[in-house]
Amino acid sequence: MPHAQLSRRHLLIHTAALPLATLGAGLGLTGCATVDKPTVQSRLTGKSITVISTLGTTLRLTWRGTTVFNNEQGEAFVPDWGFKAQLEAATVEQLKASGRFSSVQRATITATRREEALKELKELKTPTDHVLLISGAMSGDSIWGTQEGFAGLGIAQRSFLALDSQSAAHVSLRADLLVPSTFGAVLGEATVATAQRVPAPALLRGPRLNDSNAAAARESLKVQIDAAVRSLVTQLGLHEAPAGAAAPIVRPAVAPAVQPVNAPVDARPVTAPNVEGRGIPAPAGR
Numbered sequence: 001m002p003h004a005q006l007s008r009r010h011l012l013i014h015t016a017a018l019p020l021a022t023l024g025a026g027l028g029l030t031g032c033a034t035v036d037k038p039t040v041q042s043r044l045t046g047k048s049i050t051v052i053s054t055l056g057t058t059l060r061l062t063w064r065g066t067t068v069f070n071n072e073q074g075e076a077f078v079p080d081w082g083f084k085a086q087l088e089a090a091t092v093e094q095l096k097a098s099g100r101f102s103s104v105q106r107a108t109i110t111a112t113r114r115e116e117a118l119k120e121l122k123e124l125k126t127p128t129d130h131v132l133l134i135s136g137a138m139s140g141d142s143i144w145g146t147q148e149g150f151a152g153l154g155i156a157q158r159s160f161l162a163l164d165s166q167s168a169a170h171v172s173l174r175a176d177l178l179v180p181s182t183f184g185a186v187l188g189e190a191t192v193a194t195a196q197r198v199p200a201p202a203l204l205r206g207p208r209l210n211d212s213n214a215a216a217a218r219e220s221l222k223v224q225i226d227a228a229v230r231s232l233v234t235q236l237g238l239h240e241a242p243a244g245a246a247a248p249i250v251r252p253a254v255a256p257a258v259q260p261v262n263a264p265v266d267a268r269p270v271t272a273p274n275v276e277g278r279g280i281p282a283p284a285g286r
Contacts, residue, residue: 037237040188040238041100044100044101044130046102047102047129048127048128049095049129049130050105050107050126050128050130050132051088051095051106051131051132052088052106052121052132052133053133054113054133054136055134055153056079056083056084056086056087056088056153059078060154061075061154061156061203061206061207061208061209062154062155062156062157063158063207064157064159065158065160066160072206073207074206074208081221083153083221083222087134089106090229091132091134091229094229094238095132095238097239098239100238107121114133114135126180129179130179131177131179133176133178134174134175134229135173136151136153136173137174137191137192138151138172139170139191140193141156142193143158143166144158144166146158150193150195151172152171152172153225155198155203155209155217156168157200157201166197166200167197167203167213168197168198169196169217169221170195170224171194171195171221171225171228172192173232174189174190174191175233175236176188176189177189177236188237190231190235190236191232192231192232192235193228194227195224196224198216200213
């Protein structure tokens with residue numbers, strides 16, 4: 001694809017981050033196209049932006065069995081886990097740290113679908129120059145390589161003949177940078193996907209959460225969300241302070257970021273063996 005035709009950022013990161021005790025893990029990276037960062041940065045500098053999210057209160061639960069007939073899907077309503085607030089607050093913090101915007105705020109919405117979220121925000125009549133909408137994305141299965149893949153925030157489990165259960169927590173996000181006056185205008189978009197093994201069994205038949213290992217899965221998701229947010233903001237070019245601005249102060253306790261990939265337009269999937277953790281610590285409970 002010629003570079004002149006590129007108008008948006010479309011970067012997908014698959015991270016198979018295994019516990020540090022594991023001997024090695026594959027890190028697959030796939031990237032195509034880039035956002036016109038100078039144009040976006042110039043347009044947004046000194047403007048206001050509002051963060052909204054359709055995720056955070058519900059987890060997607062998937063059980064992958066011996067055959068497709070053994071597969072099960074479900075949901076867990078977990079608003080008390082605080083993922084929605086964490087997702088939005090972490091994004092607001094990253095945007096404020098850039099020193100680029102006149103104001104950064106978040107608007108709480110109840111919609112769980114992208115189109116509904118835009119409609120709800122419009123009805124709220126929130127005054128803002130731009131909107132950063134974070135929603136769920138689909139990604140490949142970077143843990144077991146199954147055809148089911150991962151979607152949004154969730155926990156997956158795989159077993160063979162109901163034995164040797166393996167579990168993973170996953171985060172697949174999409175960010176759209178929009179102009180509220182014309183929501184059809186997308187200034188930039190980015191996707192990121194991470195997945196990490198957690199103590200099994202994280203799920204019981206149903207599927208439903210296994211309380212015995214829920215804490216480890218929850219902690220893994222929290223770390224992955226922080227890393228994913230940093231990646232999305234970086235990909236869109238909104239993390240860098242404008243020239244002459246004071247250096248941003250970054251909270252030291254924030255988890256290490258999934259590093260952005262400056263891949264060429266014709267990049268091909270790359271496998272980097274023996275990558276352990278990729279900055280994401282192993283969940284407790286092993």
